[in-house]
Amino acid sequence: MTDVPPEREAGAGSQDPAPAFxxxxxxxxxxDTNVLVSLYVFADSRFGPLRARIExxxxxxxxxxxxxxxxxxxxxxxxxxxxxxQQRDALAAYGAHVTNFADPPQNTSAALPRxxxxxxxxxxxxxxxxxxxxLVTADKALLRLARRDRLRGLFRILTPxxxxxxx
Numbered sequence: 001m002t003d004v005p006p007e008r009e010a011g012a013g014s015q016d017p018a019p020a021f022x023x024x025x026x027x028x029x030x031x032d033t034n035v036l037v038s039l040y041v042f043a044d045s046r047f048g049p050l051r052a053r054i055e056x057x058x059x060x061x062x063x064x065x066x067x068x069x070x071x072x073x074x075x076x077x078x079x080x081x082x083x084x085x086q087q088r089d090a091l092a093a094y095g096a097h098v099t100n101f102a103d104p105p106q107n108t109s110a111a112l113p114r115x116x117x118x119x120x121x122x123x124x125x126x127x128x129x130x131x132x133x134x135l136v137t138a139d140k141a142l143l144r145l146a147r148r149d150r151l152r153g154l155f156r157i158l159t160p161x162x163x164x165x166x167x
Contacts, residue, residue, distance in 0.1 A: 003069075004136075011107050019021055019154075022088075026057055026058060026059055027053075027055075027058070027059045027060065027133045027134065028059075028060050028062055028130065028132040028133050029059050029060065029061055029062065029132060029134045029135075029136055029139075029163070030061075030062050030063070030123055030127045030130065030132045030134070030135045030136070030155075031061055031063075031069070031128050031131065032067075032120065032123045032135065032136070032137040032138075032142065033067070033070050033071050033074050034137065034138050034139055035047070035050075035136050035137060035138060035160055036071050036075060036094060037071075037080075038100040038138075038160070039051045039074075039094075040090040040091075040093050040094050041080060041082065041086075041090055042077070046160075046161070047160050047164070049117075050136070050160055050163065050164055051166055054097050057096050057154065059118070060098050060099055061097055061098040061099065062098065062101050062126065062130045062132055063098050063101065063126070064100060064101045064102070064123045064126050065099055065100075065124075066126075067122055067126055068098075068100070069122060070119070070122070071091070071094070072087075072091060073167050075087040075090055075091065099124065101129065101130040112124050112125065112128055112154075117139070117141040117142075120137075120139055120141055123137070123142065123155050124142070124145075127154070128154050128155065129156045131155075131158065132155050133155060134155060134156050134157070134158050134163060135155055135156070135157045135158070136158055136159070136160055136163045137157060137158075137159070138160065140161055143157060143159065146158070146159060151155055
């Protein structure tokens with residue numbers, strides 16, 4: 001019989017004397033900027049369940065300063081025509097449910113393949129460094145890396161549709 005770590009056991013720390021059922025820790029996910037725009041600007045109904053999983057705590061969204069900074073910059077793009085208030089609201093809605101990850105020491109990380117789009121490398125690094133389960137994206141350059149299976153053993157790169165279909 002293997003021991004279940006306390007953080008993965010339902011009822012851990014509770015006062016309920018009933019037997020606890022095994023409850024897995026939240027799935028750790030990194031969302032790239034195009035997914036964030038779909039969720040927090042356009043409220044794309046296809047991905048409503050994805051946002052619900054984050055807001056319910058079933059999934060733990062992870063970001064860092066570089067990735068959050070990109071989201072902030074993209075919200076200000078003229079093509080979206082968002083007011084400052086709308087930009088603040090989108091950032092606040094995401095910020096209320098995301099965990100900010102501080103960068104680890106430089107020498108402890110596994111090597112990553114280079115993404116053809118240098119702006120996307122930060123998402124790969126965050127997923128690796130934060131021990132994320134998934135990097136959820138619709139970006140073609142990142143999805144090409146997933147098809148090549150170059151990140152085996154680190155994390156998976158999934159489209160939002162595939163992530164929602166996973167159990």
